[in-house]
Amino acid sequence: VGTPPSQTSSEAVDAILATLRANGGRATTARRQLLQALFDSGGHRTAEDLATEVQASSPDIHISTVYRNLDEFERLGIVFHTHLGHGPAIYHLSSAPHGHLVCANCGTAIEAAQELFSELSENAERRFGFLIDPRHFAMLGCCHSCAG
Amino acid sequence: VGTPPSQTSSEAVDAILATLRANGGRATTARRQLLQALFDSGGHRTAEDLATEVQASSPDIHISTVYRNLDEFERLGIVFHTHLGHGPAIYHLSSAPHGHLVCANCGTAIEAAQELFSELSENAERRFGFLIDPRHFAMLGCCHSCAG
């Protein structure tokens, strides 16, 4: 489910909906709006954030529909969810894979490209035969300004 | 709150209770039993596991008491909690700091010493001034046997 940079977000939404149809799914208003919200807000949004956003234009779209669609999109590899700490999961498009560094003190989240984790991945594979996926977790710690 | 290897677990429990008293806290049955359960089971237990364990000898100890005491112990640096994935947090004594590698497929958790993360920590500090604490998070991925 690639998203060539030349596409507008609405073209990208249409492309995803076409993929959905091809998989026996249906292109509904809720899905179109949710995808548009994901493209528009490009970042760390909770299911509730996204629900609020789509409800601005379609007030009847229920949060359970948002959850169901986010799950479905995730199953298809279109979105990803991460836990930045306690509290709600955050969702984003999976087009730009990255990990997160979250300050335990102030909550600031830094996006970190996968290659930051490459040595760790090599270590884990060599020692344990374990293949790390740095996208799923947030890494806690202390950010520059909180460390003072 | 060091725990010299020569101590028995019950001596270690007494030492922690003494620390608690020194901090204006009180040495209650619930706390003694909870600490003993933490020492006995040396590893990844949920609050509910620990409650069940202490309830074997003291059926009236409530899960909310367990949560309150785990929080208190954590504030004092005696225990640590981690999230291995969705579902309940797991608690352990903080004496042996380690991170976790959790298989997204089968759920197996590998304990990994902090030094596995040393290059990642250096990278994060150099690039973002971010000080990683690898204990708080679990690292998802795929274990040796699931990778096949």
Place this chain on the structure above:
DNA sequence: TTCGATGCAAATAGTTTGCATTCTA
């Protein structure tokens, strides 16, 4: 015109909180 998707309400899991009571120091 079928069956996938939705809205709603209710259930669920994990954890936290308010408050009267108990027990440690």
Place this chain on the structure above:
DNA sequence: TAGAATGCAAACTATTTGCATCGAA
């Protein structure tokens, strides 16, 4: 005997599910 800790019930947050209805293909 003061006030820390407890037991209990109820609240709370994030998420999931059952079911009747709606709507896309």
